Amino acid sequence: MNAYPQSIIKLMNEFGKMPGIGQKTAERLACYILKQPVEEAMQLAYAIRDVKKFIKTCSICFNVSEKDPCHICSNTQRDNSVICVIEQLADLLTIEKTGKYNGLYHVLQGHISPLDGISPESLTIEGLLQRVKSNHVEEVILATNLNMEGDATALYIHKQLHSLGVRVTRLARGLPTGSYLEYANTAIVSDAISGRNEMRSS
Amino acid sequence: MNAYPQSIIKLMNEFGKMPGIGQKTAERLACYILKQPVEEAMQLAYAIRDVKKFIKTCSICFNVSEKDPCHICSNTQRDNSVICVIEQLADLLTIEKTGKYNGLYHVLQGHISPLDGISPESLTIEGLLQRVKSNHVEEVILATNLNMEGDATALYIHKQLHSLGVRVTRLARGLPTGSYLEYANTAIVSDAISGRNEMRSS
Numbered sequence: 001m002n003a004y005p006q007s008i009i010k011l012m013n014e015f016g017k018m019p020g021i022g023q024k025t026a027e028r029l030a031c032y033i034l035k036q037p038v039e040e041a042m043q044l045a046y047a048i049r050d051v052k053k054f055i056k057t058c059s060i061c062f063n064v065s066e067k068d069p070c071h072i073c074s075n076t077q078r079d080n081s082v083i084c085v086i087e088q089l090a091d092l093l094t095i096e097k098t099g100k101y102n103g104l105y106h107v108l109q110g111h112i113s114p115l116d117g118i119s120p121e122s123l124t125i126e127g128l129l130q131r132v133k134s135n136h137v138e139e140v141i142l143a144t145n146l147n148m149e150g151d152a153t154a155l156y157i158h159k160q161l162h163s164l165g166v167r168v169t170r171l172a173r174g175l176p177t178g179s180y181l182e183y184a185n186t187a188i189v190s191d192a193i194s195g196r197n198e199m200r201s202s
Numbered sequence: 203m204n205a206y207p208q209s210i211i212k213l214m215n216e217f218g219k220m221p222g223i224g225q226k227t228a229e230r231l232a233c234y235i236l237k238q239p240v241e242e243a244m245q246l247a248y249a250i251r252d253v254k255k256f257i258k259t260c261s262i263c264f265n266v267s268e269k270d271p272c273h274i275c276s277n278t279q280r281d282n283s284v285i286c287v288i289e290q291l292a293d294l295l296t297i298e299k300t301g302k303y304n305g306l307y308h309v310l311q312g313h314i315s316p317l318d319g320i321s322p323e324s325l326t327i328e329g330l331l332q333r334v335k336s337n338h339v340e341e342v343i344l345a346t347n348l349n350m351e352g353d354a355t356a357l358y359i360h361k362q363l364h365s366l367g368v369r370v371t372r373l374a375r376g377l378p379t380g381s382y383l384e385y386a387n388t389a390i391v392s393d394a395i396s397g398r399n400e401m402r403s404s
Contacts, residue, residue, distance in 0.1 A: 004295065005268040007256045011249040018234050018246075020227060030253070031292055032220050034266055038254045045247040047213040051232070052240045054209045064236055066207040090233055093206065 008034065060131065062107040062124045063092060072105060079103045081138040085128060085157065087111050087145060095143065103141075106131065111149040112156055120156055128157070132164050139167040146173060210236065262333065264309040264326045265294060274307060281305045283340040287330060287359065289313050289347060297345065305343075308333065313351040314358055322358055330359070334366050341369040348375060 004012070008030055016026035033041045057063075058070035061083075065071050072078060082103030086092055087110060095101050108123045132140065140161055144150035154170055161168050173191035175184055184192075206214070210232055218228035235243045259265075260272035263285075267273050274280060284305030288294055289312060297303050310325045334342065342363055346352035360370050375393035377386055386394075 005257060005266065005273065007249070007252045007268065008266065011246075011253050014246040014249040018231050020230065025222060027292060027295070028222065029220050031290070033250055033253055034257060034291065041250055041254050044213075044216040044219075045250040047209070047216040048235055048243055048247040050209045051213050051235055052243050055207060055236060064207065064210065066209060071207065088233070089236065090229065093229070 060127075061105050062109055062127070063105055064089060077102075081136060082141065083128070083131065083137055083139075084141040084143050085154075086143050087150065087153070091143065103139075108144070108153065111144055111153040113149050123153075125157060125160065129160055129164070132161060132166050137166055139169060142168060142170045146171065262329075263307050264311055264329065265307055266291060279304075283338060284343065285330070285333065285339055285341075286343040286345050287356075288345050289352065289355070293345065293347075305341075310346070310355065313346060313355040315351050325355075327359060327362065331362055331366070334363060334368055339368055341371060344370060344372045348373065 011033060012023075012026045012030045015021050015029045016023060021029070033044075054066050055064050056066070056068045058065050058068055058073055060069050060073045063070040063072060067074070079102050083106050084095060084101060084103055085106045085108060086095070087108050089107060092105050092107065095105075106124065106128045108125065108128075110118055110123055112118060112120055112123065128140075131137065140157075142154040142157060144153045158168050172195060173188075174195050175181070175188060175192045181189065213235060214225075214228045214232045217223050217231045218225060223231070235246075256268050257266050258268070258270045260267050260270055260275055262271045262275045265272040265274060269276070281304050285308050286297060286303060286305055287308045287310060288297070289310050291309060294307050294309065297307075308326065308330045310327065310330075312320055312325055314320060314322055314325065330342075333339065342359075344356040344359060346355045356372055363370050374397060375390075376397050377383070377390060377394045383391065
């Protein structure tokens with residue numbers, strides 16, 4: 001490894017710290033930076049600096065934004081009677097992309113996972129309860145992941161919200177569109193059967 | 203896509219410009235930067251800046267280094283009668299890792315590829331010829347890739363070197379160690395047969 005000068009090794013190490021970037025990829029990325037003209041390469045450095053400088057966490061929903069409250073919380077066009085609770089930022093974008101949702105969000109910043117030392121207190125659940133208590137919220141959609149941690153987190157939040165008399169929903173479970181019954185596992189098919197709907201003629 | 207603030211979109215775009223980084227990965231990397239403490243995230247920005255600031259191209263072999271001549275060219279322990287010609291920087295590291303080579307290098311900065319507009323003149327071949335002419339070089343190992351472009355580049359350089367009376371070698375072609383004959387293609391097996399060696403008792 002000492003065939004590279006120190007500053008290149010440092011750059012590789014920094015790339016290698018990022019998720020999904022192995023040693024080989026880190027090497028390729030560092031070589032790419034080496035080959036780029038200075039101005040081009042510095043664009044990435046500037047972009048990192050600007051993100052750390054300008055991006056704030058929204059004090060209402062914990063989304064990230066250049067302003068606080070964020071561009072979603074401060075958008076008067078959005079339906080503020082519905083809050084969609086998600087584990088992380090990336091989930092927000094996934095939902096926004098569908099164009100099917102016009103309510104607000106609440107980013108939990110993780111899921112409950114006692115084994116990893118993540119208790120309900122380390123998430124933003126308290127903030128969610130405050131929002132529901134002090135605003136006219138009609139529905140809370142629990143859009144945590146459909147796995148064990150996501151389910152446990154949803155269950156915990158459901159219990160907390162129960163006494164507040166708000167409608168609490170969970171994302172639908174079933175067979176993913178485009179999939180084949182033959183290849184779906186038992187848990188998925190069970191969900192699809194118990195959640196079956198009346199067929200609507202389109 | 204406009205669910206993210208401008209500076210995050212800019213960061214995603216910058217990550218997305220890098221080789222092998224698709225839109226989804228760029229998004230994940232940007233989210234990683236967002237989550238990191240400022241000092242941690244800035245390490246990557248500083249590493250990029252330092253590489254562009256301190257790294258020079260060696261005027262002898264076109265390797266990159268913090269000094270010129272590079273740490274390999276200026277290493278008196280290395281055998282300066284052998285030059286290994288490679289297409290790019292990453293190949294240098296691959297060879298260094300084997301620990302089997304103690305000579306010098308010459309980085310071509312690409313391969314001849316008329317379709318992509320890469321003529322012999324845009325590579326560092328002229329510099330290689332100068333090195334062979336003005337130094338006591340006994341062997342030039344052509345370690346370009348074992349594909350069409352690499353072979354064509356090796357052939358071109360071989361022709362140029364021919365009149366200089368230096369020994370010109372090419373990396374061995376054959377079956378890769380650990381592979382199964384059954385799965386090797388015809389070209390590889392042909393190479394392995396024509397290049398067969400006397401068996402040595404170990």
